Amino acid sequence: MKFSVLTALFTLVALASAIAIEEPGASVVRREVLLERQGANANRPVPTGACCVAATSLKEDVCFNNGQSGRCVPDSVNNCGATLTCIEDSRLTCNAAVLERGRPTCRRTPGA
Secondary structure, eight states: OOOOHHHHHHHHHHHHHHSOOOOTTHHHHHHHHHHHHTTTTTTSOOOBSSBOOTTTOOTTOEEEETTEEEEEEOOSTTOOTTSOEEEEGGGEEEEEEEEETTEEEEEEOTTO
């Protein structure tokens, strides 16, 4: 069976167009949408940014800050006032033995 150069070129073009080119922040957005669809916060919105959603977010809710996943915890580091603060997972210390809202209790690591 012989393949022409045109057939090989057409195949390469088809493969190249099938590959999705993704922007750097697109994976975070896709992850947020998936978490909301899965009910990560019991169908409450997944906050994005330094502060969680006032009068909606609860302690230990999943959130996103600086492109990283985190948790809504009481802290004043981001100047959110009475609203819970979104702290990235890398800056949290969690205690798996103590559950809060069905998840391990997490607080910001001092100095982080």
